[in-house]
Amino acid sequence: MGKTLAEKIWAEHIVRQADGEPDLLYIDLHLIHEVTSPQAFDGLRLTDRKVRRPDLTIATEDHNVPTLDILKPIADPVSKLQVDTLRANCKEFGVRLHSLGDLDQGVVHVVGPQLGITQPGMTIVCGDSHTSTHGAFGAIAFGIGTSEVEHVLATQTLPSTRPKTMAINVEGTLKPGVTSKDIILAIIAKIGTGGGQGYIIEYRGSAIRALSMESRMTVCNMSIEAGARAGLIAPDETTFAYIKGKPHAPENWDEALAYWKTLYTDSDAKFDVEVDLNADDLEPFVTWGTNPGQGLPLNASVPNPADFADSSERTAAERALEYMGLTAGTPLKEIAIDTVFLGSCTNGRIEDLRSAAEVVKGKKIAPTLRMLVVPGSARVRLQAEAEGLDKVFIDAGAEWRNAGCSMCLGMNPDQLAVGERSASTSNRNFEGRQGKGGRTHLVSPLVAAATALRGKLSSPADL
């Protein structure tokens, strides 16, 4: 019987296999940032261990860096200590670091692909659950904890048990105004936040193949919101064209390409589970609750908890509506928004900024809200500025910021106030995620832009 793509890549990275033990998996690339690494480097020092492969390791500053005044010392002393600690650790252990002010500083999952270091057939880890983003290139990429970060630093391997395989087949054609963000939000609503637990998801089907590389990254990015540590897409001409010309694209291109072309699921391979989604029917999707599975098409209304058959879902919905300050039956399009956040590893790439800019161009955002535009990396910011997108956003009344994770998780000063409501292109609508007491609706960049103009949750078709 043939193998799935995930099984092929996994098998190629097994350093050692023994009965009753997890596989020892080789890691091709280790991405580092300031939040989940300090205790790992400390562990190396305590045991007198070195970084085995600094040349397969790269670090950047993203989670708690400010997006204003980036060349001044960081005002928050605790954030500053964490960033300074990363700088000292990278220097001591010989790890490449892209610091604030550097062209390749930015959200770690934007930086890898833009450098061309993320390539098909790799194993990639990072102390961040959105490492699944890199799966868009046909790689097995997953988030790890700090103990595992230390393990990879010391050994370039990770003892791991191979997850089961799940295929999510998305066939059909997206309507105009419907994006890859809507695909993944619809998938999570369908299979639930635990639906992918224990699986590597392979996204397949004509609607996935039709997506650009950056849109594919958005899909894979939120695999973890469906419970799957990793999600991937078989590489194709779209993938190869994206990598070509990037700084770290292979020098022996033909050899790499020949290998990449072997990376697909065999026609006689069998997935442990298959899920189907029809792209033709999809509408722009938004979340109404406090987990990413609590989503509905934008044309729907806030659900009534009493309509949930499952008692724990009903309780969760009641709690979510209370936290979100919403009443069952309210049309989602009538929900007024205070802050629009465009950015993050989910939707902070150049295509996301372009599509949102297209909507707001020549118009003004609603006077009742603020809009933060935070490019995913310094390189994305410069590209956007070269295209004049910064002017489009500023003229519309939005704030144009420097790169970082920013309001996605509110570790830096970019936070929601208590009770403030956002439409956010990020990945998590958990209670307090964007600031204590803040209320988050997850949306696509198109919905974010239209919402900024209308002041209430909207798609461009509503303008």
Added chain:
Amino acid sequence: MEKFIKHTGTGVPLRRSNVDTDQIIPAVYLKRVTRSGFEDGLFAAWRNDPEFVLNKDEYKSGTVLLAGADFGTGSSREHAVWALQNYGFKVVISSRFADIFRGNSLKGGLLTVILPQADVEAMWAAVEADPSTAITVDLESRTVSYGSISHPFAIDDYTRWRLMEGLDDIGLTLKQTDSIDAFEEKRASHKPATLPIRS
């Protein structure tokens, strides 16, 4: 890592599902560069509520957290495990854990036990009826018991052995350095490297 063989303590019923890592410890508490002191961030958003279970006197000395389904979803922050451990929890029981959280917990010596939802609900009821109910989690026999009730639970042999011996994964892997060297010898030359820097 401290060995885990058997633990007896009282339970804390957390009747919520989908408790994500932002609830276990919000991001603003992740700025420390040490592994200790995270207990103040544990369930921070809920700790102001006097009705929250951890604020009730009868549950203050609990060491076994009885959680709803899908505990630990969200981010990979191991700080969530540290916060639970720093606070004093030794075991978390739930019908379903998020993968990364579960991996982190078992690496760090916080035992996460999966029981069917009906059994978790029965434990909620038992502990709420009598908060002093002693719960014994025995890794050797793979059972959770309280009163006259005993539930078996599954955990793979390797993880159980590592926890019972208190072994550190890195030390175990470093014994395989020859295999890692051999693997690297055969690694394809077209695979990317981060150094030297190319622009």
